[in-house]
Amino acid sequence: MNVHAIRAIYHFEMSRTARTLLQSILAPVLSTTLYFVVFGAAIGSRIDEIGGVSYGAFIVPGLVMLSLLTQSVTNAAFGIYFPKFTGTIFEHLSAPVSFLEMVIAFVGAAATKSIILGAIILLTATLFVPLRVEHPVWMLTFLVLTALTFSLFGFIIGIWADGFEKLQIVPLLIITPLTFLGGSFYSIEMLPPFWQKVTLLNPVVYLISGFRWSFYGIADVSVAISLGMTAFFMLACLIAIWWIFRTGWRLKS
Amino acid sequence: MAPVLSVENVSKTYESGFEALKGISLEIERGEIFALLGPNGAGKTTLIGIICGIVNMSSGSVTVDGHDVIADYRAARSMIGLVPQELATDAFESVWATVSFSRGLFGKPRNPAHIEKVLRDLSLWEKKDAKIITLSGGMKRRLLIAKALAHEPEILFLDEPTAGVDVELRRDMWRLVRQLRETGVTVILTTHYIEEAEEMADRVGVINRGEIILVEEKSELMRKLGRKELMLYLNEPVAEIPAALSGYDLALTEDKCRLVYTYDTARDRTGITQLLQDLSQAGIRFRDLETRESSLEEIFVSLVEDKQ
DSSP states (O other), rough: OOOOHHHHHHHHHHHHHHTIIIIIIIIHHHHHHHHIIIIIIIIIGSSOOOOBBBBHHHOOOOOHHHHHHHHHHHHHHHHHHHHOOOOSSSHHHHHHHHHHHHHHHHHHHHHHHHHHHHHHHHHHTTSSSOOOSHHHHHHHHHHHHHHHHHHHHHHHHHOOOOOOOHHHHIIIIIIHHHHHHIIIIIOOOGGGGHHHHHHHHOHHHHHHHHHHHHHHHHOOSOHHHHHHHHHHHHHHHHHHHHHHHHHOOOOOO | OOOSEEEEEEEOOOSSOOOOEEEEHHHHHHHHOOOOOOOOOSSSHHHHHHHTTTSSEEEEEEETTTTTTTTTTTHHTEEEEOOOOSOOOOSSHHHHHHHHHHHTTTTTTOOHHHHHHHHHTTTOOGGGGSSGGOOOOOHHHHHHHHHHTTTOSSEEEEEEETOOOHHHHHHHHHHHHHHHHHHTOOEEEEEHHHHHHHHSEEEEEETTTEEEEEEHHHHHHHHHHHHEEEEEEOOOOOOSOOGGTTTTTEEEESSSEEEEEEEESSSSSSHHHHHHHHHHHTTTTTEEEEEEEEHHHHHHHHHHHHHH
């Protein structure tokens, strides 16, 4: 295992985050705070409790997931896309580094950043709503698993993208709508029966449901299915990345 | 002694169908400076890319000090440093950070003393805290060399190292390459500046249209293929070359004051003695003479043209 390489890439990526602290941390925290103000305080006061939880508190796990998913994908995609864009990827490709080491370093750094962000958003939420966490270990497990899985997905997006537009398309046009429609701001039981079934095709439903269960003990789908879906998606991403490095798809000519 | 780098029958065909390399075989000796010469698009960068792991080969094999570049890529790659043709650098990192990053990437533990030495050797020490974006083009070129040397490689690839750099930097680089050779580093450089190969290389390989045309000791190549010119400064201009001298490879300059005789140094007889006698008999007197050896550039051009 080339530990020095993992450390070098990880450190490089985290330094980049530190250099762009305002954009990396403050911007998502600000936008989440705005969600709290608009949905939690202004609209939430007119909505009944859901499963015994106030609406403001109910949306916290969904809001954390919203940031976690978009930031994980964006961070990891940008992390690998940027060396491709500047041409410095030649150094990674010519170094004695395996695909697994590359993934650990790039995805690890992207996930670390997302987890830090998730924690900050949770802390921010406590300023607006009373927060309780019934299953803290599971909460942490879902947080880490989701950050890792979507960072892996972002890593693939970054390799696939051949322009800044494509880099933005997936988080903006796929992740954000799926998260909004995945039960961030409502319980899927509130939907008509037909749409409840359609919603189950959205993988984000399982993440938000499992994550919300770790807070309040209420879930739209079973926790085992949530975990299973996350693990399945993670494995699929890992296999895809292994294939990319084996063939050099979009990396080598 | 076993070659430090062995390329066997390597071919590369791109998806577009373009055949960049056609069964190239090449051996590089340990500690030599090898210049790979060829016109643009000859396949130089593709070959380096395959050896370093940036380009997938279509067929063939490459070993570095006995390590296969695919099966045993860790051992092979950790021996190699690559300075690419393009000035591909980060922008906002500091010089020190990016060179340290390269060392770590190649699996070496931190060694500030070595990084300092590399930066000083490349006149970058004063800029160690500067952001890369603030460096000039020449300095970025030095930085890329520093990054390639950060992990103490045994083989250094310089892909067009002096393309677009000023004369001073070019001389600096040549000096550095010689220093590296003294420490046992094998240097492989690609260039289309013949002057560079002529100045530095021990051996020269000529590549054109994806094929190695020849590999030869530089001095041997110049001896074998070198043509010399004998320039005779005439006492009086002549209107044309006398018919009696038509058997010689003679040319008359435009001012009609000089005769140029081209001869092959590899031949047993150069024909100079006979020519001088025949000139005397033809009544042509000369006041001075000089000889000039053909440059590697002229040899290269004639080689490439022959193959086309």
